[in-house]
Every structure is written in C-alpha cells, then in structure tokens.
Amino acid sequence: MIKNLAVLGSTGSIGVQALEVAELMEFKIEALTANSRTDILEEQIRKFRPRLAAVADEKAAADLKIRVADTSTTVLSGSKGVEECARCGADSVLNSIVGIAGLAPTLAAIETGSSIALANKETLVAGGKIVMDSAAAKGVSILPVDSEHSAIFQSLQGYRGKNQIKRLILTASGGPFFGKTRAELEKVTLAQALKHPNWSMGAKITIDSATMMNKGLELIEAAWLFGIKAENIDILVHRQSIVHSLVEYVDNSVIAQLGVPDMRIPIQYALTYPDRYQSPVKQLDLAEAATLTFERPDYETFSCINLCRRAFEKGGLYPAAVNAANEKANELFREGKIGFLDIPKAVEAAFDLVAPVYDYTLEDVFETDKSIRFATERLFL
Numbered sequence: 113m114i115k116n117l118a119v120l121g122s123t124g125s126i127g128v129q130a131l132e133v134a135e136l137m138e139f140k141i142e143a144l145t146a147n148s149r150t151d152i153l154e155e156q157i158r159k160f161r162p163r164l165a166a167v168a169d170e171k172a173a174a175d176l177k178i179r180v181a182d183t184s185t186t187v188l189s190g191s192k193g194v195e196e197c198a199r200c201g202a203d204s205v206l207n208s209i210v211g212i213a214g215l216a217p218t219l220a221a222i223e224t225g226s227s228i229a230l231a232n233k234e235t236l237v238a239g240g241k242i243v244m245d246s247a248a249a250k251g252v253s254i255l256p257v258d259s260e261h262s263a264i265f266q267s268l269q270g271y272r273g274k275n276q277i278k279r280l281i282l283t284a285s286g287g288p289f290f291g292k293t294r295a296e297l298e299k300v301t302l303a304q305a306l307k308h309p310n311w312s313m314g315a316k317i318t319i320d321s322a323t324m325m326n327k328g329l330e331l332i333e334a335a336w337l338f339g340i341k342a343e344n345i346d347i348l349v350h351r352q353s354i355v356h357s358l359v360e361y362v363d364n365s366v367i368a369q370l371g372v373p374d375m376r377i378p379i380q381y382a383l384t385y386p387d388r389y390q391s392p393v394k395q396l397d398l399a400e401a402a403t404l405t406f407e408r409p410d411y412e413t414f415s416c417i418n419l420c421r422r423a424f425e426k427g428g429l430y431p432a433a434v435n436a437a438n439e440k441a442n443e444l445f446r447e448g449k450i451g452f453l454d455i456p457k458a459v460e461a462a463f464d465l466v467a468p469v470y471d472y473t474l475e476d477v478f479e480t481d482k483s484i485r486f487a488t489e490r491l492f493l
C-alpha cells in the first residue's frame with residue numbers, strides 16, 4: 113500500500129476528490145500542482161503541507177510564492193516546475209491535469225519509478241505507445257482513475273489466462289444531447305452542453321461528453337491500457353451511469369463493475385489497489401435505481417466516437433492529431449467562437465493535416481499537437 117502521494121492538477125474536479133480520498137486514507141502529500149488557481153492551491157498547501165508545489169502559470173506561481181512564504185513548501189513555476197513535482201519520488205503520482213499538458217509529467221513520474229494513478233486520458237491518447245513502453249521498461253504500473261477503465265480493471269481481477277477476453281464494453285451516459293438529431297445539435301448552446309446528466313466534472317471533459325468525443329478518447333485509452341484491439345472494444349449507451357463498463361470473456365460470460373456515479377470509488381481503488389477500504393461514497397441501491405437501460409450509440413450524429421476509432425486504427429500520429437484538434441475546438445466552443453458541430457468538423461479535418469508517420473518520437477507528438485492546434489484555429493478564423 114502506498115504511503116505518500118503527489119497530486120498533479122490538484123485544484124480540478126478529480127484533484128479535489130483525490131485529496132478527499134488521500135485525507136481519509138491518511139496519505140502523506142508530497143507535491144501538489146495547478147495551472148493558475150492559487151487561492152485553492154494555497155488552502156491545499158496549508159492543509160496538506162506538501163514538500164513541493166508548482167503552478168504552471170509563471171505569474172500565478174510568483175503570487176503563490178508570496179502567499180505561502182510562511183510555510184515550508186517550496187513553490188516551483190512553469191511546466192518544468194510541474195514536471196519536477198512529478199519527479200518528487202512519491203509512491204504514487206495521481207495525474208489529474210487536463211489535456212496534453214499532462215503527458216510530460218506522466219513520463220517524468222514513470223522515469224522516477226512512481227506508480228501512476230491516471231485520470232489524464234489525453235496522455236494515453238496522444239502518447240500511448242511512448243507512455244506504455246516507458247512504463248514497461250521501468251516496471252511501473254499505470255492504474256486507471258477513469259471510471260470506465262477502473263471498471264474494466266476491476267472486472268479483470270482474478271483473470272490469469274491469455275487470449276480469453278472477447279471484448280471490452282465501455283458504457284457511456286450519452287451526455288446531455290443523447291437522442292438529438294444533427295439538425296437539433298446545430299443550435300445547442302454552451303450552457304446546455306455544460307449540463308451533464310450524471311457527473312459533475314471539469315469544463316473540458318463535460319463538453320467532450322456532450323460531443324461523445326470523450327468516449328472516443330476512452331476507446332483509445334482502453335486499447336493502450338489493456339492491450340486490446342480497437343475492433344474488440346464496443347460502446348453501449350447506459351443513461352443511468354451505474355454499470356461503469358464490462359468485460360466479455362470467450363465463454364460469453366460478462367463481468368461488470370457497478371456503483372453510484374462517484375469518482376471517489378475509482379480514485380480510491382487506483383490508490384489502494386489491490387486492497388479495498390471503506391468509503392463515504394453512497395451505497396448502491398439497485399431497487400431504487402429500478403431500471404438499467406442499454407442502447408447502441410448513434411454513431412452518425414456523434415461522429416467523434418468513430419473518428420477516434422479510425423485514428424487509433426491508422427496509428428502513428430493520428431491519435432495525437434485528433435486529440436489536438438479536439439482540445440483546440442473544445443476550447444474555441446467554450447469561448448463562444450465556434451458552434452457545437454464545428455467540434456466534430458475540426459476533429460475530422462485533422463486527418464488531412466497530419467503526416468502519415470509511424471515511427472515517431474515524443475518531440476513529434478508535441479510538434480503535431482502544436483501544428484494541429486494552429487491549423488484548427490485557422491479553420492474557423
């Protein structure tokens with residue numbers, strides 16, 4: 113069992129819940145990082161007294177340094193400071209940074225030999241091969257925090273065989289626009305897109321859930337985490353978000369993990385694996401839930417899912433490209449600069465903007481990310 117922990121992205125939705133779990137489990141906090149929210153980070157520093165803290169935004173870091181000058185925490189700045197926190201040598205580094213900014217810190221933590229609790233799915237989408245290869249070389253485990261992947265991981269416990277998994281089934285809530293037609297999606301607003309039916313999450317992933325790009329990213333994440341071909345990963349819309357995902361074995365037996373939709377369950381499991389401890393999370397009452405429904409997604413209306421599948425199947429830098437196009441388009445939509453359906457448009461356009469390179473380095477991933485973001489912005493301006 114781990115004793116100490118670093119939380120990267122500690123001021124976000126997952127980060128805050130991870131610290132709740134850490135407090136209950138009495139983990140020592142070694143490092144905390146944020147992008148710019150120094151008010152929340154200051155409170156966290158005073159409460160958890162980490163050895164290190166970092167703020168990606170240089171100005172905000174300077175502000176935090178003054179605010180916590182009376183504490184023993186060393187404040188670092190910029191993306192290098194965040195990476196240094198990832199290298200703090202904690203037993204586990206929980207990465208809940210949003211977007212590609214999480215990739216270099218994940219690799220830094222792996223190099224140091226810390227176990228990774230991974231919420232930052234963009235890390236595996238853009239740099240899956242590099243991350244998995246370096247984790248294997250270092251003998252480091254990557255434990256999923258994403259609820260679907262935690263459900264699959266939990267459903268695989270006790271599996272000692274080889275080639276006995278038929279398929280993985282990822283469940284999807286369907287987001288706020290499930291059942292809508294493309295014509296109806298044309299006019300949806302930011303406020304409507306931010307109203308997720310079951311989960312309260314950061315803004316970027318909430319929009320990804322509305323476009324269902326989130327499920328496409330998760331398909332790629334699952335393929336890397338579990339070493340399964342994309343063609344053996346299916347998706348089912350399950351509006352109640354109680355069955356968090358399933359594994360189907362060759363004998364057609366299906367094992368699933370269920371629970372109320374509360375991220376503290378997968379967060380805690382990633383930090384206490386293979387053990388389980390009591391949790392303040394609400395007990396699941398299936399009689400109260402009464403009905404669990406499952407439907408096939410509308411792949412035509414929510415085209416992002418199959419665009420991600422296609423990118424993974426093409427391989428090389430395609431997943432990094434669709435991730436970058438989505439990150440940029442998601443941001444432009446949140447800024448009110450483009451419409452909702454411009455997001456899948458941007459993701460599709462990325463296929464023509466990336467070089468079909470299959471032997472690539474980490475620098476190529478970052479270069480692709482940069483150039484696709486630039487090209488995506490130009491698509492609309």
Ligand code: NAD
Pocket residue numbers: 120121122123124125126127145146147148149168194208209210211213231232233234257258259311312313314315316317375
């Ligand atoms: P969030 O926006 O609430 O928090 C993001 C965190 O990352 C914040 O602490 C922020 O300060 C930090 N950050 C942002 N940009 C940064 C940068 N450039 N450099 C360093 N730090 C930066 O997001 P969230 O909802 O907590 O999601 C975090 C990650 O977890 C995402 O990858 C998301 O897909 C994944 N995830 C979230 C949930 C959920 O329930 N929120 C569920 C599953 C997976």
Ligand code: MG
Pocket residue numbers: 258259260330
């Ligand atoms: Mg998820």
